[in-house]
Amino acid sequence: MPLTVYSEAGCNGTSKVLKDSEVNLAKAGVKFTIQSAVVDGNPWILYTEERYQGFLAILEEGRYEDLSVLGVPADSKVSSVKLKKESLGNPQITLFNTATFTDESIPWTVLLDSTASKIKCISAGGAGVWAVKQDYTVMYNEGTGHGADGPGSAWTSVMGKMRQISVGSQVVWGVNTADEVFVRVGLSADEPRGKEWTKIDGNMKTVSVGPNGVCWAVDKKDTVWRRLGAKDSNPIGTKWQSVTGRLSHISVGGSGVWGISPKNEVMYRDQTYGLPGDGEGSGWTKVDGMLVSVCSSNDGVWGVSANGELWFRAGLDQGNPMGFNWFKVRTGAEKNIEWKMVNLSL
Missing domain, CATH: 2.130.10.30 (Regulator of chromosome condensation 1/beta-lactamase-inhibitor protein II)
Incomplete structure (x- = not known):
């Protein structure tokens, strides 16, 4: 379940394949700024600091030709990455009412009417x-x-x-x-x-x-x-x-x-x-x-x-x-x- 990182957008330029589940990029020999990436398998989490501090983004399986499209600031540097190891063989999803984001049996309750007392x-x-x-x-x-x-x-x-x-x-x-x-x-x-x-x-x-x-x-x-x-x-x-x-x-x-x-x-x-x-x-x-x-x-x-x-x-x-x-x-x-x-x- 590797993560391949690239120095240029479009998955071009210098590249590095990361296979360990936790990687500090400087120690792994990644000396370039990551501009694009390819994820094969489970998601990877990107951090701005070494030792997995400073959450930046999460990349699910797929091809990311320009990380800036994800909202990653242009001046941000990826310093460490971590593989999300949980099994994806039996995924689960919880659905909510689209209007309230909650089950309709548990509505929001007004405890103190603002018209009576601000x-x-x-x-x-x-x-x-x-x-x-x-x-x-x-x-x-x-x-x-x-x-x-x-x-x-x-x-x-x-x-x-x-x-x-x-x-x-x-x-x-x-x-x-x-x-x-x-x-x-x-x-x-x-x-x-x-x-x-x-x-x-x-x-x-x-x-x-x-x-x-x-x-x-x-x-x-x-x-x-x-x-x-x-x-x-x-x-x-x-x-x-x-x-x-x-x-x-x-x-x-x-x-x-x-x-x-x-x-x-x-x-x-x-x-x-x-x-x-x-x-x-x-x-x-x-x-x-x-x-x-x-x-x-x-x-x-x-x-x-x-x-x-x-x-x-x-x-x-x-x-x-x-x-x-x-x-x-x-x-x-x-x-x-x-x-x-x-x-x-x-």
């Missing part, structure tokens, strides 16, 4: 569904979280004003209009709203907590921070630690730590899929696509583009934590919904 922020996690109104009032959807199943019964206000919130399995983090950071702990089925907000150090623009309590944040200067020691057994952690890189938005979930750069580039924190250990990771890798908001969850990664379209990242797993492609999600039979954000920390 919502500034919403977050869902193991501790339930929470929201922030335009006047910064914090709301909790009764009957959600802590093992409950269903859309909830009623919205009730929670003391304290916040501009943004993030819900974990047993905790809610919040940021007020002065960029002060608060944590609401002690949430349970008996006390689903907890008792009080605890102010902690730091000034942040946005915070995000994962299902195991791992917490990251971004400040107004787009500096990235990680809360040391934060986990379910110690939800507040110890202190903030700055992390290399600049982001305008960040999301922590079962699919790892994802973010949006100030240029709307999608970024993935390497080695954070499944949030192992303290969820620190090892570096940032740029993922294809341009978005204004991203959400990491156990079921995958969701995103919202600048024009309000909703997207879903397919193919994520431990072996390929950045997935393969973005798929546009249609959410309205007559008129597509214009999305502002999507949030789920499960």
Whole structure:
């Protein structure tokens, strides 16, 4: 199942046949920039960096006379490639309703009518569904979280004003209009709203907590921070630690730590899929696509583009934590919904 790469478009020029399942091109003697390729058999994944970092494209069986046609930037360099080994002898495909991208038995549900109360922020996690109104009032959807199943019964206000919130399995983090950071702990089925907000150090623009309590944040200067020691057994952690890189938005979930750069580039924190250990990771890798908001969850990664379209990242797993492609999600039979954000920390 070889991959043949060429130095010129049209599958011309200098060529190299790659047969190993994982190849760092420099070590394999490929000194030219790849312009075209031929795939025989299973798909190959192309990366911009050595050791299979920086997802660039996936090539299925066929002839690719010009990689730029696939959307690969002209200045991009393929530095490593990997064969997708899964058997293609018994392929399976899941079909969805073309208008909604979901089974019609599970429609999108309006939990809080925007005509009755404008919502500034919403977050869902193991501790339930929470929201922030335009006047910064914090709301909790009764009957959600802590093992409950269903859309909830009623919205009730929670003391304290916040501009943004993030819900974990047993905790809610919040940021007020002065960029002060608060944590609401002690949430349970008996006390689903907890008792009080605890102010902690730091000034942040946005915070995000994962299902195991791992917490990251971004400040107004787009500096990235990680809360040391934060986990379910110690939800507040110890202190903030700055992390290399600049982001305008960040999301922590079962699919790892994802973010949006100030240029709307999608970024993935390497080695954070499944949030192992303290969820620190090892570096940032740029993922294809341009978005204004991203959400990491156990079921995958969701995103919202600048024009309000909703997207879903397919193919994520431990072996390929950045997935393969973005798929546009249609959410309205007559008129597509214009999305502002999507949030789920499960």
